[in-house]
Each structure stands twice: as C-alpha cells, then as structure tokens.
Amino acid sequence: TQLLEQSPQFLSIQEGENLTVYCNSSSVFSSLQWYRQEPGEGPVLLVTVVTGGEVKKLKRLTFQFGDARKDSSLHITAAQPGDTGLYLCAGELGGTSYGKLTFGQGTILTVHP
Amino acid sequence: GAGVSQSPRYKVAKRGQDVALRCDPISGHVSLFWYQQALGQGPEFLTYFQNEAQLDKSGLPSDRFFAERPEGSVSTLKIQRTQQEDSAVYLCASSSMGSLVGELFFGEGSRLTVL
Incomplete structure (x- = not known):
C-alpha cells in the first residue's frame, strides 16, 4: 500500500485546459513538496508547504496543503505543452527532521498543442 | 560543477x-x-x-546493497550480486541543511539494467 496516493496516474489534456492532481494519505506530514521530473532527469522542486491550509501560487500553478496535513493538491490553470512531465508529491513524516521524503507514485501529464 | 553529478548515467550488468x-x-x-x-x-x-555518518539505511532492500561516504562528500552505492529486480534508476540528492526547509537537489540518476 502506497503511503502517499496520487491521482490520477495519467492525465492527457488539450492546451488551455485546467487540471488538478491530488495527493492523499492517512498519515500526517510535517511538510510536503511537489516536484516535476522530465525523462532522463532528476526531480526538480516546485514548492514546499509546511502549514495546514497553506496555499502557494507559482505563476499558473496553485498548491494547497490540507488542514490536517494529510493531503495536498496541485492545480494548473490554462495548461501549456511545456507543462508536460511527471509530477510527484513527496512528504516528510512527522518524527523525522532531516528531509527523508516519502514519494507518491507520480502523475504523468501530457498537454497536447 | 554546479549541480549533483552521478556516474555512470547508464549501466548494464549481467545478473x-x-x-x-x-x-x-x-x-x-x-x-x-x-x-x-x-x-x-x-x-x-x-x-x-x-x-x-550514515544515519538512516532503513530503505536498503537487502544486505547486497551498501553505501558509503567516507570523507563526507562523494558517495558510492554498491550493489553486490545484482538481480533483475535491481533494475531501476538510482537517484542521488543533496541538501545544504539537515531539515526539509532546505531544498533537495537531485542528480540525473544512474539507470541500471540487469540482464
């Protein structure tokens, strides 16, 4: 059983559409991060959220951390082909303090021109 | 270099x-x-x-896996007697801080294929 469940696993949309990716767990996380990974590359950090209920915006991307710090979402407005990639959520469980991350299984996003 | 560097990028090994x-x-x-x-x-x-100091090795799947960082900089992950299920990309990441507030920087990974 995956500690962090991401959904959907695959998302294929047209340019200009909006989308939301979800990351859910029954465990509480002290912080949660979202990464984007392209083929042949390592994950690159997009955002870190640490406070329950926190909302962060990065251009067309909006990230939210659930009030109970068990879930998170990534919303992309007006998707572009350059947004194509693997999106990963990753959390640090309460009790560790050195950045050990538990990753979700990822969402493969394809944005068609 | 400016980023995390991993080598080899690709490795094919016989079981x-x-x-x-x-x-x-x-x-x-x-x-x-x-x-x-x-x-x-x-x-x-x-x-x-x-x-x-190796402070957490709880994720190593078996005693065939061994990692070291003897001088606190370069690290080596060694896999003995490779098996097909070891085929994967092995990612290394570093951070300037001992907490998640600092950003984790990943290398491009080493893709291992065991035949």
Missing part, C-alpha cells in the same frame, strides 16, 4: 555482477540521500548520510 554507482553532491552540502526509482513509479528512499 550476479557487482556494480558501483557514484554521486558527487553539491560542494558543501551536508545531507546526501540515495533513492531508487522503478519505471513509472516515484522514488523510494534507500539511505541518508549527514556528512560521513
């Missing part, structure tokens, strides 16, 4: 061979992590170093 994967973290970074990423999956934690 039963030993392999060694190298990670050169960003200069001065205290924390170093190894993750294993199977095809189409998210990375899974293998082990963590703070300087030269």
